[in-house]
Amino acid sequence: MTSEDLYPVSRLAAAQEATAKAGLDALLLTPGPDLRYVSGYQALPLERLTCLVVPAAGEPYMMVPRLELPAAQASPASRLGLEFVAWDETDDPYEIAARRLGSVAQVGLADRMWAMASLAFRAAMPGTEQVLAGTVLRELRMRKSAAEVEALREAGEAIDAVHRQVPGFLRAGRTEREVGRDIADAILAAGHETVDFVIVASGPNGASPHHELSDRVIQAGEPVVVDIGGQLHNGYCSDSTRNYCVGEPPAEYAAYFEVLRRAQDAACEAVRPGVSCESVDAAAREVITEAGFGEKFIHRTGHGIGIETHEEPYIVAGNGELMEPGFAFSVEPGIYLAGSHGARIEDILVCTDSGGLRLNNTPRDLVII
The missing domain is CATH 3.90.230.10 (Creatinase/methionine aminopeptidase superfamily)
Structure with a gap:
């Protein structure tokens, strides 16, 4: 049994489809089980933001601190054809993510997202409602392959x-x-x-x-x-x-x-x-x-x-x-x-x-x- 069997590339498309079906504009998945489930990447939970952005329409991408880029590229997430958006120490990754998403009404945050990240996303997207990504991903995660x-x-x-x-x-x-x-x-x-x-x-x-x-x-x-x-x-x-x-x-x-x-x-x-x-x-x-x-x-x-x-x-x-x-x-x-x-x-x-x-x-x- 390989990583490809447990974390198939089709999960990303399934998550994107479920996001659109639920009426959300995007999922924001930081290190934890939601990110690993969708991408296979067991990212370190750090104060520096790592976040898989899954828009309901458009191309998903992974925000990663530049010093974590080699680890992300070596992970199963590399099979997904994602753009890895590396950010530097003097950047504000939340602002970068917000600019790339544009004006969105509602996003789903990873259920295990740290409060410091969720509040930073709220500050970067003050007009955007935040809900739990679990409301979307539960339907996928409950049904084991x-x-x-x-x-x-x-x-x-x-x-x-x-x-x-x-x-x-x-x-x-x-x-x-x-x-x-x-x-x-x-x-x-x-x-x-x-x-x-x-x-x-x-x-x-x-x-x-x-x-x-x-x-x-x-x-x-x-x-x-x-x-x-x-x-x-x-x-x-x-x-x-x-x-x-x-x-x-x-x-x-x-x-x-x-x-x-x-x-x-x-x-x-x-x-x-x-x-x-x-x-x-x-x-x-x-x-x-x-x-x-x-x-x-x-x-x-x-x-x-x-x-x-x-x-x-x-x-x-x-x-x-x-x-x-x-x-x-x-x-x-x-x-x-x-x-x-x-x-x-x-x-x-x-x-x-x-x-x-x-x-x-x-x-x-x-x-x-």
């Missing part, structure tokens, strides 16, 4: 390989931070370019879904939630949660963990084209609520994933968007008992013509160490 699905499958296999090693890292007497360091090293060794997050939540910390690593010492008989993910060299992300226990788990925990298993299975089985995102959330929530733990499931069932760990579509009540083949997202219901423990089971799924395909394949049972 076969190459993107393959990249996510590769990411899933890489993070599965790490979860298989976790039992060797966990034992009573070690701190969460010590275990987390071992996991982070394993994430990189498994083929990730970056470690995006490592959650090792032992005992009562398991009731905090986004617990940060701490110096808490793991005790015998304690459940541990391990939620880990990173980004591969190609830009696509992994994310998976499994549950471990150092010795036999408390009876209460074992009972609700089985509820959680059924809830996650129910949500995964609900995935197919034409069903709403909120109905997948409801499938998990119904099982947990019927078992009496509804108030302990305190977050959405899932999030989209691709070149960002969290992107659209979101699997949550109120999202009536209908699933289509190519949607990729997590299914991760959880049950959290404050002060005691918690559990979450998470897989990445892709919606296919025939249903949901799991991209994580390590056992979902509680692993007793």
